[in-house]
Amino acid sequence: MTLPITSLTGMLALSEEASETQETINPVLPVGFEIFWSAVFFFTLLALMRYVLLPPIQQGREERAARLSAGRDSVSDSDSELAQILAAHKEQIAVAEAEGAAIIDAARAEADGQRAQAVGAVEEEITKLRSNAQAEIDVARSTALAGAKGSVSQLAVGAATKVLGRSVDLASNQSVIDSYLNSGS
Amino acid sequence: MTNVLAIFAEGEGSAVEFPPIENVVEWPAFFGGDTFYEFNKIALMGLIAVVVPTVLFLVARASSSTAPSKLRVFVESIVKFIEEQIAKPGIGHGFEPYVPLLTSLFLFIAIGNLFEVIPFFQMPMNARMANPLVLALVVWAIFIYVGFKNQGFRYFKDIVWPGHVPPALRPLVGFIEFFSVFIVRPFSHAIRLFANMLAGHMLLITFSVLIIATLGQIAASASGVVLALGFVGSLVGLIGFTAFEVGVGIIQAFVFSILAAVYIGSSLHPAH
Numbered sequence: 121m122t123l124p125i126t127s128l129t130g131m132l133a134l135s136e137e138a139s140e141t142q143e144t145i146n147p148v149l150p151v152g153f154e155i156f157w158s159a160v161f162f163f164t165l166l167a168l169m170r171y172v173l174l175p176p177i178q179q180g181r182e183e184r185a186a187r188l189s190a191g192r193d194s195v196s197d198s199d200s201e202l203a204q205i206l207a208a209h210k211e212q213i214a215v216a217e218a219e220g221a222a223i224i225d226a227a228r229a230e231a232d233g234q235r236a237q238a239v240g241a242v243e244e245e246i247t248k249l250r251s252n253a254q255a256e257i258d259v260a261r262s263t264a265l266a267g268a269k270g271s272v273s274q275l276a277v278g279a280a281t282k283v284l285g286r287s288v289d290l291a292s293n294q295s296v297i298d299s300y301l302n303s304g305s
Numbered sequence: 306m307t308n309v310l311a312i313f314a315e316g317e318g319s320a321v322e323f324p325p326i327e328n329v330v331e332w333p334a335f336f337g338g339d340t341f342y343e344f345n346k347i348a349l350m351g352l353i354a355v356v357v358p359t360v361l362f363l364v365a366r367a368s369s370s371t372a373p374s375k376l377r378v379f380v381e382s383i384v385k386f387i388e389e390q391i392a393k394p395g396i397g398h399g400f401e402p403y404v405p406l407l408t409s410l411f412l413f414i415a416i417g418n419l420f421e422v423i424p425f426f427q428m429p430m431n432a433r434m435a436n437p438l439v440l441a442l443v444v445w446a447i448f449i450y451v452g453f454k455n456q457g458f459r460y461f462k463d464i465v466w467p468g469h470v471p472p473a474l475r476p477l478v479g480f481i482e483f484f485s486v487f488i489v490r491p492f493s494h495a496i497r498l499f500a501n502m503l504a505g506h507m508l509l510i511t512f513s514v515l516i517i518a519t520l521g522q523i524a525a526s527a528s529g530v531v532l533a534l535g536f537v538g539s540l541v542g543l544i545g546f547t548a549f550e551v552g553v554g555i556i557q558a559f560v561f562s563i564l565a566a567v568y569i570g571s572s573l574h575p576a577h
Binding site (some may be wrong): 146147148149150151152153154155156157158159160161163164165166168169170172173174176177178179180181182187273 | 326330340341342343344345347348352353354355358359363365367369374377380381384385404405406408409412413433434435436438439440443475499501503511
């Protein structure tokens, strides 16, 4: 059914005619077969949702949430374990550092002792060598001085003989010559 | 719009052809004509409204729950939305057993409403009274059953003889409450959904008819510019209201479901 209208009042006539139509076809009242199919389909969906469709979805979601929670707990446990291991390692490092420091101190003390001992030995050797050298020098000087004294005595007696014009005895004047030489040295 | 109607009123043999009311309330039978199982477009929508969520949930549950697919995330989001936004606030403690019912209601209504904007159908399933009435009666039966099951006779007594009302007013308030809860509630529940969807459907029909009418009259009329404006206005209105109807369809599904949850919740937990 189409309703040609040529004016605004024509549109009103449409609604009036539609009202007349509603006497036989009421758009508000439900129809039996539509109620039947609505009930069939809705109860089908409800049964499927209750027993087939929804439980796996909810169960899977809950399992995933439980796994996430367990994972979080595991991570928390791992963090705690890691902290304990770290603390133990730090403690071991502290003990090792203390032992290392003690060993270093002992080694340093021992090295100082050995160095002092070595230095002492070397200094003692140097002293001994210096003493020996000094003794040799003293001997050489005494020897040289004794030789020089004899020559000087001969020269002095010879000179005195020429100056005095007479023979001067070396033996009788030796003490005078020695006294002179000793006073000069 | 007023200008367009005025031009129609001028005559010149112009005509607006509105579809007959039978096109809205009567559909040809696919099979079983004139029987209690007559199957037409409205019934086909109901069938699809069952098949679509069934397929969605079955495909979604095939996905691993450890690394869920996008579809599974989408389906879980729908379920979570119904649990968190409808069941829990509407029912409160002990809402879990009613999630399948509320999920079925929400999806059945929402998908049924979305047929309004799907080509070939272009008619919301709930613009026919049968479906909202069936759903409302199901909810009505359930909340009364839940009330008597959980509260016993006290459920009925608290309604017809409310203790929180002054004694002199109890008969009047009790009568109103009885009438409201047991008689009016299922019909108001159903008509709210039905009327909203039918009104939206009629609105889209009106804009569609105006578009066709103005398009046909633009060339013939001396007031072509005005008619063109009417055509553009009607087209924009049709597009806008079509988008609006999508939102209305979802919102009406939400409203119907949350009202069902509230009714069940009021039966499940005694009034303080």
